Amino acid sequence: MGLRMAHPGILRSFLRGCMRGFVRWLMLLCVVCGAAWLSGCAATSVTSQVQSFGQWPPGRKAGTFVFDVLPSQQAPQAPGAVSQDKLQAAALPTLQSLGFSLLSPDQAERADVLVQLGLAVRVEPRLRYEPYGSHGPFGPWGLFPPGAYAYPHGRSPHHWRGGSVWWGPGWVASMEPPWVTLRVSVILRDRRTSQVLHEAHASHDRLGAVDESVLPYLFRAALQGFPDAPPGPRVIDVPLPQDAP
Template sequence: MTRRWLALLLLGTALLAGCSTGPRIVEGQVQSFSTLAALPAPATYRLERLPSQQLPSFAPIAALAEQALARAGLTRDDANPRLLVQIGVQADAVPRADPFAPYGPYGGPYGGLWGFGGGWHGRGWGLHGGWGFYAPTPLHRRAVSITMRDATSQTVVYETSAVHEDVWVSDPAVYGVLFDAALNGFPKPPPGGREVRLPLPAQP
């Protein structure tokens, strides 16, 4: 068996094993910035949806954000908000270099193992391409952001984001986990970037 086929076989076995054992873990790369010393009192907010977020298709995403904000200790109160909250989401497919090509993008045989080939490409759900000798499954990148402003002064008091990349078909439920990851440590998160690992809820 050639080195190429052996590597593909091992990769396929690992992926199948990951599908059959335990809950899927979402690894979120999180960065947060806060000027809050404690949870605001009252801990109320109003979600301000941008014009592009007024479509009915965005409602499930907004609901996931509101659930995460509730778990962080905040209560939605459109009439008496202490915080004004804006959210953002993004879905992109990032192509990967073929790790088994004779000469990878970084030189030498098998160079650039799982490296990125180019920038962000495309939007939307689903896989672009499939398994093949020279067409590795792209990484699916999902990202969320949350910005909080003081309702009285309009000053930004909290800013956070979470990014997740994997080879699985994009699942909207991942956004809910990423909102939770982005709010990890609220209102006084650890300084600097960090990785937050949370399980993806089982689908009914």
């Protein structure tokens, strides 16, 4: 007895499903490869969103300063938190480049300015949804279109309905590198009157873990243009040092 040929409509439906699955998988692969290529490119600058408040008194020189640490900043920090010592070390080169001179804590009464530093860190987990799971568009055995291994309502991937083959959806969630936002603040006060002379903030977004090495560039961006920094939000790129060839 000869083999019975499959119905042409069923065969065409199967081939269309395979082709659609392959095209979608190929598009997803291109997107992933493009993102990986971009992330592999070496960054040349740190981009920050900056906003300044207050007008530094005209004609006033930078003078001497000490760091003003709040009681809450002196309390024990959570594991992995950035300490005030690291914040001060990150901000000091920028302050010195603007003409400020650091005094030791025991000379605080001689300082002209009190400098208060702050850091806020926000980490947002991200999920990636893969339409074909970890097996690609043709399932774990290379035979089935997308979602053949996820069967809602207990149906098998070979379920027949209306003369065509039905394939269930196969979305799988996986964790992506988190979205991290670092936001530094700098407040300059007159030591004698406690008046706020200048306030600046700089925030930086990135994928991955918290990177303390960008903090000096955030402080440099926050105080760029001091003492005549324009009011209102702006975007500032601080170049990274490039290795000599």
